[in-house]
Amino acid sequence: MKLSAPVFQLKRRAKLMARSAGMPLHAALDTIAREEGFARWSLLSSQLAAGSLSGALLGRLADGDLVLIAGRPGQGKTMLGLQLLLDAARDGRRAVFFTLEFTERQARHHIRSLAGDGAENTNIADAVEIVTSDEISADYIIRHLAGAARGTVAVIDYLQILDQQRRKPPLGEQVRALGDFARASGVAIGVLSQIDRSFDPADKRLPDIHDIRLPNLVDLGLFTKACFLHGGEAQIQHVA
Template sequence: MKLSAPIYQLKRRAKLMARNNDVSLNEALDQIARTEGFSKWSLLSASMSSGSLSETILARLEDGDLLLLAGRPGHGKTKLGLRLLIDAARNGRKALMFTLEFTEQQVRKHLRSLEVPGDIADRVQIFTSDQISADYIIQHMSGLEPGTVAVIDYLQLLDQQRSKPMLSEQLQALGKFARGTGVVLGFISQIDRSFEAEGKRLPDIDDVRLPNFVDLGLFSKACFLHNGEAQLQDIV
């Protein structure tokens, strides 16, 4: 069933309803769901989660979320980040990629490999400056509407240059910015190679490679990938 608006806009509508009508958010969400043909919000949400992994993630993201996309090399984290941006652009949301790993030409090539129509692929803005950092990202995203989605490629490179603040400071600044503006920031992240020797099916938050201490509790959601499997979870 096609919704009257993207799910993130329906969530925002429910929050306004709860505030203006002095009802609980859950009650407001259920009211919105009924206008869309579902008896409860949980049923609406479940129906939206039956699509691709990137669509499922996008449906579960809230304004202001910090999302971690983590896996070992070659297990699809970059492709998932690009698909997330494509789905956001297809839903009429602004989509941006900040990459310290690829050139714009390489990113466009990846988009073409995903067989994305040109009119949608061209909506994804790509930034490849060596100056990419928290300040750079905040500068280029200031004034953008809530629900805008950006993917940063990748987490461990943000403080590689000594002239940039420590990663922990940058992440704190970006978290504050996201919560204050309602934009969504996704971070592609490495997983430590020791994970593969531990016999676990999927990595978890303890396997994220960190050269220096970073409070990973600043992230609100994480998706871990390995051998074609993925798990999306809230970070408590």
């Protein structure tokens, strides 16, 4: 979604509004965000952060990477995953979003909003494949991506529910299968992940690999890279 003005001008407008109306700055920022089509300022800033971070992440992706994209709710991990797919599509790569959370209509709406207005941006947004089947698991994803060209980028939404249904293999087995497939095929796979509630930003600014919420046993060393987000900051690091 394109903003009506650069973000520094929007912040200046919010400060003037807060001063003239005698309201808290955070309330003025949220008001400005709603005028721009966002429910609150944190969502607007998360989208901006995702736009710049995704380019850095795509630039550091190697064919065959298995990447964790992790953060607490509302910190922008889903936006980052979708923006990564948009950037991949702009780069001429196949881009696929596997989601157990969104309907296809919801996912398409978010992707088009991130892409912005204009026929060219709409075409890029619509080039991102969306897969919403309840059968999504490592086996399903591997079958869907069989024969995909090296450099294809896929994002899975999200790690902790891949084995929610008992008929699906344990999460650890699925992550291992995805890693083996990524290395063999050259497909780069990003996996959105929740952060454990025990993470306290008062102790450290950003979560790390030790803060991943794991209801079931997973060898996180199977991932090659990780990107952690919190409070508008992010860090990309090697895992394996």
